[in-house]
Amino acid sequence: MEHLIGKANTLMEALPYIRRFSGKTFVIKYGGHAMADERLKASFALDVIMLKSLGINAVIVHGGGPQINQTLKRYGIESEFVRGMRVTDAETMSVVEMVLVGQVNKEVVGYLNHHGGRAVGLSGKDGTLLLSKKLLLEAKAEDGSRELVDIGYVGDVVKVNTDLIRTLESGKYLPVIAPVGVGPEGESYNINADLVAGRVAAALNAEKLILLTDIEGVKDKNGTLLGSIAVADMHRLIEEEAITGGMIPKVVCCADALNEGVKKAHIIDGRVEHAVLLEIFTDGGIGTEIVK
Ligand SMILES: Nc1ncnc2c1ncn2[C@@H]1O[C@H](COP(=O)(O)OP(=O)(O)O)[C@@H](O)[C@H]1O
Numbered sequence: 001m002e003h004l005i006g007k008a009n010t011l012m013e014a015l016p017y018i019r020r021f022s023g024k025t026f027v028i029k030y031g032g033h034a035m036a037d038e039r040l041k042a043s044f045a046l047d048v049i050m051l052k053s054l055g056i057n058a059v060i061v062h063g064g065g066p067q068i069n070q071t072l073k074r075y076g077i078e079s080e081f082v083r084g085m086r087v088t089d090a091e092t093m094s095v096v097e098m099v100l101v102g103q104v105n106k107e108v109v110g111y112l113n114h115h116g117g118r119a120v121g122l123s124g125k126d127g128t129l130l131l132s133k134k135l136l137l138e139a140k141a142e143d144g145s146r147e148l149v150d151i152g153y154v155g156d157v158v159k160v161n162t163d164l165i166r167t168l169e170s171g172k173y174l175p176v177i178a179p180v181g182v183g184p185e186g187e188s189y190n191i192n193a194d195l196v197a198g199r200v201a202a203a204l205n206a207e208k209l210i211l212l213t214d215i216e217g218v219k220d221k222n223g224t225l226l227g228s229i230a231v232a233d234m235h236r237l238i239e240e241e242a243i244t245g246g247m248i249p250k251v252v253c254c255a256d257a258l259n260e261g262v263k264k265a266h267i268i269d270g271r272v273e274h275a276v277l278l279e280i281f282t283d284g285g286i287g288t289e290i291v292k
């Protein structure tokens with residue numbers, strides 16, 4: 001914690017934030033890269049438990065892209081991405097569900113509880129938490145026109161069962177959500193975890209959406225970190241291909257969440273110890289804020 005104490009406000013200075021945020025909901029997307037080592041896992045767990053103890057309703061949505069890659073590789077299954085989304089056939093879908101729900105979700109719940117939390121792991125199928133539908137991805141065709149691309153069992157969230165989340169919260173439990181959705185026929189969908197976090201934040205009318213990733217924040221073409229980006233500039237940065245790959249769903253879901261009433265959206269570096277507390281309890285925060 002020395003690292004944090006050096007940079008953060010004293011407890012007295014943090015009091016206004018604590019008063020402002022107590023009782024509010026923060027949705028935190030915990031990316032697969034931010035789970036890189038034991039030190040980071042412990043620091044994340046302590047941050048989240050601290051938020052809960054201050055009366056903040058933290059809801060965790062985790063990723064697990066690198067963990068899925070590892071398992072697919074072991075099985076000799078190739079995988080490709082379009083605009084940051086994994087093309088998911090039936091075989092890939094079963095590996096995705098096994099890794100996200102069976103492995104990563106239980107691991108995250110395990111270390112949150114080991115550090116004193118009351119985490120409960122859920123996939124989008126539990127209590128139909130994430131009712132979903134197939135996502136058709138808008139992408140640029142070779143001739144420059146826009147086309148809708150079918151990338152298999154990749155979904156978008158249609159409805160979030162907020163009652164289930166509120167019920168857990170009222171019992172002081174901490175929901176930890178794996179980004180696997182369920183369709184009307186009971187079929188599974190692989191959903192980008194940033195997208196799930198944005199939809200969950202909007203459904204809960206959250207105060208903050210925080211995406212933890214593996215880079216300092218959003219950068220421009222020269223590699224300069226942008227402290228904030230307006231939604232209009234974000235579209236330009238995507239057009240100019242300054243924002244590419246996995247950063248596209250992040251910025252887009254932040255913008256969508258803001259449009260749907262979430263108060264603030266941040267993309268921060270999950271490789272930094274206590275990144276969550278640094279964002280919330282320091283005046284300037286860290287990383288990139290997406291603003292309307
Ligand atoms: N403009 C940009 N600023 C920062 N990172 C970017 C940008 N455009 C693309 N990226 C890439 O997006 C990556 C983060 O997306 P991704 O790997 O999907 O993260 P996560 O696993 O945390 O969801 C960064 O590591 C970086 O390589």
Ligand SMILES: CC(=O)N[C@@H](CCC(=O)OP(=O)(O)O)C(=O)O
Nearest residue numbers: 032063064065085086191192193
């Ligand atoms: C459709 C899609 O791309 N789903 C993601 C789900 C996991 C995820 O989003 O994990 P990170 O946040 O760690 O990248 C995937 O298959 O990798």
